[in-house]
Amino acid sequence: MLLINKHGAPNSLISNVKRLRAGEKTNSGSRQVQYRNLDPDVKHDIDAALIIEQGGLCAYCMSRISSETMHIEHYHAQHAGADDDDELSVxxxxxxxxxxxGEGNPRPQxxxxxxxxxxxxxxxxRREDHIRSITYKSDGTISSLNSDINKDLNVTLNLNMRQLKNDRAAALDTLKKxxxxxxxxxxIDMCRYYAQRYESQQKKTEYVGILLDYLHRKLQRQ
Structure with a gap:
């Protein structure tokens, strides 16, 4: 998992939400300001902005995503704001x-x-302290010393599913070679070179979190 520095919302999203708000004012109780009511072009702009923002990687497992394969994740569930924040989904x-x-696979996968x-x-x-708490083992296991975060990684998000662990381990083995x-x-010079390279990438290397964790630990020992 990598730190995600959120940018400003696309202008098209801001404009679309304003129009939906105006519609709500003229039709009280209609609750039009919802993600599902955004224009298709606006949703496309959101997808593109998020991919750039995240370097083309999934926010959780760091696998490669594209506009054709990605999904929008609402960190706070869309329906969680039904009473306190009607605009949470946008x-x-x-x-x-x-x-x-792994949509369509059995739940363990x-x-x-x-x-x-x-x-x-x-x-x-989106929180640097959370990302800093995360570490990796050479077999691809992801974990955290924070028990709540560790539960999220292992249980809620299932990020130690066997295939993901294998993919991360394979990426690390490639780097080591x-x-x-x-x-x-x-x-050590090459560790420093690769760390700087990975940190400056716009399109990030798949599973780069485990790679940076390994490189930083090697550099800290010097």
């Missing part, structure tokens, strides 16, 4: 882009928002 700061989460459903989360990829190919004398 707030851009509440939106994340996620993968298909589902991940991310598909496995979560409407369960509340403690872990928030690349580092060793430059020789042991240049190992």
């Amino acid at each position: 707030r851009y700061d509440n939106m994340l882009a996620v993968c298909s989460g 589902q991940t991310c928002d598909k496995h979560r459903g409407n369960e509340p989360l403690t872990v928030d990829p 690349q580092l060793l190919s430059h020789g042991s004398k240049k190992f």
Whole structure:
């Protein structure tokens, strides 16, 4: 999981929400300001903005996503704001882009928002302190010293599902081979190079969280 720095909402979303609000005023009680009522072009703009914002990775598992494969995840469930915040479903700061989460598979093979459903989360990829609490093992296991966050990773989001663990471990093994190919004398220099490279990427490397965790731990020992 990576830190997501939220940007401003697309202008088309702001304009569309204003029009929906105006419609509500003329038709009291109609509750038009909902994600499902946004124009198709606006939803497309949201998808594109989220993909750029997240470097083309799922907000939870860090697998590759595209406009064709992604889904919109409302961090706070859309219906959670029915009484306190009627516009929760159209707030851009509440939106994340996620993968298909194994949709259609048996529940043990589902991940991310598909496995979560409407369960509340403690872990928030928009919070740096939460991301800093997350660590990885060489076998691809993701965990946190924070017990609530650890439960989210393991249970609610099912991010230690076997295939995901294997994919993360494979990405780490590839990095290790690349580092060793430059020789042991240049190992730390190459760790620094790859860390800077991954941190500056606009389109991020798949499962880059485990890669940065490994590199930073190596660099901290110097």
